[in-house]
Amino acid sequence: MPFAVGIDLGTTNSVVAVATPTGVEFALGPLGERVHPSVVAFPPTGGVVVGTEAKARRATEPDTTVYSAKRLIGQNIKSPLVQLALTGLPFRVDEGPNQQPIIVMRDRRLTVPEVSAQVLGHLKRCAERQLGDRVTQAVITVPANFSDAQRQATKEAGRLAGLDVLRLINEPTAAALAYGFGQRKQEVVCVFDFGGGTFDVSLLVIKDEVFEVLATDGDFFLGGDDIDRAIAEFLAAEMNRHQHVDPRADNQLMTRLVLAAEEIKMHLSAASSAEGVIDGLMRGGQEVKLPFRLTRAQLEGMVRGFVDRSIELTRRALTAARLDPRDISEVVCVGGTTRVPLVRQRLAELFGREPALRINPDEVVAQGAAIQAGSLAGSLFHGRGMATRDAVPTHAMSPLAHGDVPWASAVAPARPILLDVTPAGLRIATAGGFSEEILERNLPTPIERTRTFTTARDHQTQVVIDCCRGESKRFEENELLGRLVLEGLPPRRRGDVRIDVTFRVDQDGILHVRARDADTGIEQETALEVLGAPVAA
Amino acid sequence: MTWSVTELVAWQSEVEAYADRRGKFDWLEIPPIASATAIQDAYHTIARTRHPDLFVGRIEPEVMDRLVRMYSRVTAAYADLKEPERCAAYLRELRGPRAATTPPPLHGQAPLARRLGATLPPMRSEISSHRPGTPATATTARIERFAPPPPTRPAPTTAPPPSPPAPVPVPAPPPAPTPRQVPGEIDPAHAMNARALAYYRRAEGAQHTGDRAVALLHIKMAIAADPRSTFLRAALAELSRP
Numbered sequence: 001m002p003f004a005v006g007i008d009l010g011t012t013n014s015v016v017a018v019a020t021p022t023g024v025e026f027a028l029g030p031l032g033e034r035v036h037p038s039v040v041a042f043p044p045t046g047g048v049v050v051g052t053e054a055k056a057r058r059a060t061e062p063d064t065t066v067y068s069a070k071r072l073i074g075q076n077i078k079s080p081l082v083q084l085a086l087t088g089l090p091f092r093v094d095e096g097p098n099q100q101p102i103i104v105m106r107d108r109r110l111t112v113p114e115v116s117a118q119v120l121g122h123l124k125r126c127a128e129r130q131l132g133d134r135v136t137q138a139v140i141t142v143p144a145n146f147s148d149a150q151r152q153a154t155k156e157a158g159r160l161a162g163l164d165v166l167r168l169i170n171e172p173t174a175a176a177l178a179y180g181f182g183q184r185k186q187e188v189v190c191v192f193d194f195g196g197g198t199f200d201v202s203l204l205v206i207k208d209e210v211f212e213v214l215a216t217d218g219d220f221f222l223g224g225d226d227i228d229r230a231i232a233e234f235l236a237a238e239m240n241r242h243q244h245v246d247p248r249a250d251n252q253l254m255t256r257l258v259l260a261a262e263e264i265k266m267h268l269s270a271a272s273s274a275e276g277v278i279d280g281l282m283r284g285g286q287e288v289k290l291p292f293r294l295t296r297a298q299l300e301g302m303v304r305g306f307v308d309r310s311i312e313l314t315r316r317a318l319t320a321a322r323l324d325p326r327d328i329s330e331v332v333c334v335g336g337t338t339r340v341p342l343v344r345q346r347l348a349e350l351f352g353r354e355p356a357l358r359i360n361p362d363e364v365v366a367q368g369a370a371i372q373a374g375s376l377a378g379s380l381f382h383g384r385g386m387a388t389r390d391a392v393p394t395h396a397m398s399p400l401a402h403g404d405v406p407w408a409s410a411v412a413p414a415r416p417i418l419l420d421v422t423p424a425g426l427r428i429a430t431a432g433g434f435s436e437e438i439l440e441r442n443l444p445t446p447i448e449r450t451r452t453f454t455t456a457r458d459h460q461t462q463v464v465i466d467c468c469r470g471e472s473k474r475f476e477e478n479e480l481l482g483r484l485v486l487e488g489l490p491p492r493r494r495g496d497v498r499i500d501v502t503f504r505v506d507q508d509g510i511l512h513v514r515a516r517d518a519d520t521g522i523e524q525e526t527a528l529e530v531l532g533a534p535v536a537a
Numbered sequence: 538m539t540w541s542v543t544e545l546v547a548w549q550s551e552v553e554a555y556a557d558r559r560g561k562f563d564w565l566e567i568p569p570i571a572s573a574t575a576i577q578d579a580y581h582t583i584a585r586t587r588h589p590d591l592f593v594g595r596i597e598p599e600v601m602d603r604l605v606r607m608y609s610r611v612t613a614a615y616a617d618l619k620e621p622e623r624c625a626a627y628l629r630e631l632r633g634p635r636a637a638t639t640p641p642p643l644h645g646q647a648p649l650a651r652r653l654g655a656t657l658p659p660m661r662s663e664i665s666s667h668r669p670g671t672p673a674t675a676t677t678a679r680i681e682r683f684a685p686p687p688p689t690r691p692a693p694t695t696a697p698p699p700s701p702p703a704p705v706p707v708p709a710p711p712p713a714p715t716p717r718q719v720p721g722e723i724d725p726a727h728a729m730n731a732r733a734l735a736y737y738r739r740a741e742g743a744q745h746t747g748d749r750a751v752a753l754l755h756i757k758m759a760i761a762a763d764p765r766s767t768f769l770r771a772a773l774a775e776l777s778r779p
Contacts (some may be wrong), residue, residue: 167590376593417585443616444580446609448610
């Protein structure tokens with residue numbers, strides 16, 4: 001039978017897993033790795049290389065190796081944050097139709113969903129090899145603060161990879177599901193998800209099978225990549241000082257330094273100082289060596305700002321959920337950055353308790369996605385090994401492939417319920433450059449709400465409804481999502497036409513906008529034309 | 538715990554018929570009380586029995602679409618009621634100014650008023666898209682991208698809207714919001730005078746214990762006390778139905 005898998009499509013790394021009655025099983029890569037780098041390389045010999053093999057090419061072929069595509073997916077290339085992110089990328093990104101970023105690889109022009117589809121396709125192949133059957137359905141996780149366009153683009157990537165995307169779920173919610181499924185818990189938890197590219201924090205109440213998110217907050221541009229970048233800047237300054245070479249202008253040198261920075265960061269999570277020589281730095285055909293010494297205290301000085309920001313966002317989420325830090329009975333750490341001792345120390349200070357240690361921060365999200373995929377496919381059972389602590393070690397060949405998994409011994413399928421919230425306010429533009437909120441942030445989803453508006457000018461026969469995302473009364477200060485036009489209104493005096501605008505957020509967190517003339521019944525349910533999203537061919 | 542598809546479809550057709558007339562507490566299927574625990578429990582009970590995820594692969598896409606819509610309305614009601622301030626404001630709105638003198642409605646498990654609420658013409662409106670205290674009334678917010686901003690409001694300096702072909706007069710101050718007749722839960726306390734209400738309560742009690750004759754009698758007494766109440770007439774009609 002075809003399988004439904006759970007995929008954690010991360011900024012730096014991805015994980016794919018499947019729920020079986022004996023536990024959640026992770027699909028291994030060709031080298032036996034459980035964690036697959038989200039890197040896609042286009043080697044000069046042609047073809048596409050994904051995963052660990054592609055990551056190895058980052059140092060040698062920086063301009064044809066795409067990484068951190070998740071930071072660009074569903075983004076409007078004109079947005080200032082995206083422009084900032086682009087400055088650090090060694091590969092070329094152009095503006096495509098509908099203001100979406102286009103990645104240029106030699107003679108190929110790829111949309112970001114096409115690149116992500118390569119990663120998803122790789123994960124699908126890994127899972128198929130291990131499970132010995134087709135994988136057709138998937139639950140993919142996204143950061144809780146992902147916008148509409150980002151979600152749509154992620155779904156599109158799944159479709160391009162030949163996957164039926166059963167559901168997009170939020171990463172912190174998936175982690176909470178993995179933490180609490182089948183444990184009959186009654187508690188309030190904080191999921192602190194500090195990944196490679198994004199930071200999310202969610203507060204959930206778990207009541208047996210119901211996982212209700214109370215509040216979520218986050219920063220889309222805050223992650224381990226930023227720490228790597230800070231260390232690389234330090235190394236570049238060192239190099240400039242000792243060897244009078246500025247590597248910042250050199251793509252290849254800088255990429256090498258960023259990769260070294262990542263290793264130094266990981267080393268400093270365990271040791272108090274890191275010392276060594278970075279080799280393989282090629283300059284003018286000659287190899288340059290860079291000796292360095294960095295202590296944990298120095299690193300903490302560099303990353304303090306990032307960590308402070310994450311703690312501040314956590315406090316904000318607590319306020320929104322009307323909770324005191326003492327109400328939290330467990331802190332679930334997700335994402336590699338939570339291994340940084342400073343992060344753990346600050347979390348312990350905030351909550352007065354050490355974060356849960358038995359959870360693997362790299363795998364817990366994929367595990368939750370796998371549980372949800374099994375639930376939606378009707379193949380999830382209360383197995384013994386579903387809990388996080390029991391995650392089964394994987395064999396190169398799955399027992400599922402031999403058919404010796406006791407599916408038959410299981411009884412009624414389990415269906416845990418995830419109740420998520422909207423990550424940001426959703427508003428429409430009104431006269432005078434203002435905006436009116438229709439759905440606030442932290443509202444439970446799926447939700448539908450209607451507000452009535454009117455025309456501002458006499459004999460107006462059409463209204464343009466610009467939709468945006470954010471918390472500001474001023475329209476410009478929010479992130480523009482798209483527009484809907486309602487035409488054929490009866491020409492009446494201003495204020496006489498009543499227009500019902502309905503915002504609906506579905507279970508994937510995707511917004512649907514409907515506008516209706518309350519008197520004539522003329523209705524437009526145009527899917528919002530989302531800026532930055534892929535254009536339907 | 539999860540409902541069968543038959544139960545689901547029955548619920549769907551029931552709520553869809555009166556979707557626009559259901560009040561927030563109707564959606565959560567609890568009597569109007571301001572208990573945060575009760576509200577959360579009610580929502581969880583609904584989620585456990587008929588969350589759309591429970592029916593993935595079990596129902597037709599069209600039925601699923603309808604389910605998501607109805608479930609979204611339940612969520613919208615929950616979203617408003619789970620905030621203590623909003624819940625209190627909503628309860629005040631339901632009870633009206635007489636809340637201090639009249640006791641809160643004694644809703645039983647299947648109160649007559651709520652059952653009737655679904656079939657009656659609205660007596661007083663529950664304003665669904667507009668909450669008191671929020672600046673956005675149904676008529677003040679304006680969608681218009683071509684008119685100039687009113688001079689009294691600060692114009693955005695970054696990107697002013699394109700200037701119109703001809704000067705357009707400043708929009709007049711918004712007319713007083715006309716309460717829109719959006720029906721909802723009918724509080725019997727507003728639908729009749731105090732004497733009639735006393736009889737009505739007894740009728741409700743009798744109805745609850747299954748004593749139809751006594752219920753009828755009390756409804757008739759209530760009508761005698763307040764002959765103009767259409768609510769009571771409808772209640773009588775409902776009760777006299779064989």
